[in-house]
Amino acid sequence: MSTARVVVIGNFDGVHRGHQQLISAARAAAGEGTVIAVTFWPHPMSVIRPDRTPLLLTTLDERENLLHASGVDEVVVVNFTDEVASWAPEHFVDEVLRPLHPDLIMVGENFRFGFRAAGDVSLLTRLGKEDDSFAVSPVSLSSAAGQPDSSTTIRAAIAAGDVEQACRLLDRPFRVRGVVIKGAQRGREMGFPTANVPVPEGMAVPSDGVYAGWLTCLDHPDAERWPAAISVGSNPTFVGENRRVETYVLDRTDLELYGIEIAVDFEHRLRGQVKYEGMEALIDQMHRDIDRARTLLIGG
Secondary structure (H helix, E strand, O other): OOEOEEEEEOOOOOOOHHHHHHHHHHHHHHEOOEEEEEEEEOOOHHHHOHHHOOOEOOOHHHHHHHHHHOOOOEEEEEEOOHHHHHOOHHHHHHHHHHHHOOOEEEEEOOOOEOHHHOEOHHHHHHHHHHOOOOEEEEEOOOEEOOEEOOHHHHHHHHHOOOHHHHHHHHOOOEEEEEEOEOOOOHHHHOOOOOEEEEOOOOEOOOOOEEEEEEEEEOOOOOOOOEEEEEEEEOOOOOOOOOOEEEEEEOOOOOOOOOOOEEEEEEEEEEEOOOOOOOHHHHHHHHHHHHHHHHHHHHOO
């Protein structure tokens, strides 16, 4: 079996199905060798075009954990600055890639790099051949419904509330993380205590609505993963609420989660946000939402 050093390069935001395909190919090529992922932080668009910075699917910590879980041995994070953005493709190769001593570099077939994205797969291949230091293998990304797997496609699905499509492209439910804060406790008064997490700045969150999914306590890795009904928005029935993610663990009123970091995984969209005339109508709808969430998640 081969023992090659294989480098993969990308933003890897979300570590979605296309990224996993690239890593799987690298893992196969490396054999018992080493797979190294080169990624960038912050997102290059935040430096090149701050007005077009995308909402991120994962934090850097989450990205690194997902890369390792997908088969990467080492993660190299390039601190993306104005200086790095100005590097010619040749300089990027000399500064970042050659010091890793790769035998093979694997990238998506549409890979671009260097100042004004001047470099492409063909240039990278030529640079590797100049001193016979590394080979380059482009990988064709898989697609669903005629569209390539990409972080951009997933962000669009999440913005539309289509968490089912995001789940298919990510190969897992879309996740929002945060520390539980104390809210107005209206849910508790209505018999549905919720764990409230502010919408994280700069991170993607599904559009306002009600969803079915799961809650996990990250402060307790061995804790149970609980089925949940999830509300995203500012709750239009009440005035003056801030936008947040509110999660009710089905049939549990005994959980004390304030100050605990949780993960909320979105699997199904139930409906959009609606302003109800009075508490009774809202409670009736919440019962219907919970019943549907229970059916979707646990079958009854």
